[in-house]
Amino acid sequence: xxxxxxxxxxxxxxxxxxxxxxxxxxxxxxxxxSNNEGAGCIKRAKKANTPYKIIKRNNFTSNELFEEEIIxxxxxxxxxxxxxxxxxxxxxxxxxxxxxxKIINIHPSLLPSYKGSKAIEEALSNNSKITGCSVHFVDxxxxxxxxxxxxxxxxxxxxxxxxxxxxxQILEHIILPLSISHAGFLIRG
Ligand code: GAR
Numbered sequence: 001x002x003x004x005x006x007x008x009x010x011x012x013x014x015x016x017x018x019x020x021x022x023x024x025x026x027x028x029x030x031x032x033x034s035n036n037e038g039a040g041c042i043k044r045a046k047k048a049n050t051p052y053k054i055i056k057r058n059n060f061t062s063n064e065l066f067e068e069e070i071i072x073x074x075x076x077x078x079x080x081x082x083x084x085x086x087x088x089x090x091x092x093x094x095x096x097x098x099x100x101x102k103i104i105n106i107h108p109s110l111l112p113s114y115k116g117s118k119a120i121e122e123a124l125s126n127n128s129k130i131t132g133c134s135v136h137f138v139d140x141x142x143x144x145x146x147x148x149x150x151x152x153x154x155x156x157x158x159x160x161x162x163x164x165x166x167x168x169q170i171l172e173h174i175i176l177p178l179s180i181s182h183a184g185f186l187i188r189g
Contacts, residue, residue, distance in 0.1 A: 005032075
């Protein structure tokens with residue numbers, strides 16, 4: 001029983017929808033939460049008939065109240081694992097403690113390299129020969145916490161942000177479901 005947090009296009013979320021619909025992956029997506037009402041992930045949730053909730057930071061007077069709404073929604077939907085799939089907001093240590101060892105995040109770099117929101121740009125500007133993506137448990141520090149799985153690829157001579165992002169996402173769509181399985185085994189013992 002997973003809850004997905006996403007802010008953007010939602011291709012990772014879509015992959016989870018597809019695998020589940022094809023009975024290739026035994027997950028129950030209980031809810032999608034997005035902080036961005038115009039995001040592609042919401043359209044995808046609607047199309048797949050997945051419950052969703054838009055929780056915008058601007059509608060709350062404090063970050064605590066914003067996070068409380070997210071926490072309550074996840075608890076209401078009885079999720080066992082929180083999956084950040086393109087969630088572009090930093091969560092507080094209070095949030096992390098509420099779902100201790102039950103939050104995973106996907107990030108477009110080989111962590112610990114290139115933490116933060118410009119991971120792909122930095123891999124390119126640093127002329128990295130190899131980059132990739134990582135799934136890790138979420139800890140109090142940004143883009144840290146123990147790694148579950150990584151996938152690597154070569155940066156090609158002519159790569160730009162778009163071409164590299166696309167190739168990284170192909171790998172993300174493979175390692176995110178595998179990492180959810182792994183986390184599921186750990187959580188359920
Ligand atoms: C993914 O590439 C993910 O790694 C990245 O956002 C993208 C979301 O794509 N996440 C971060 O940068 C988090 N720091 P999607 O909306 O198509 O799944």
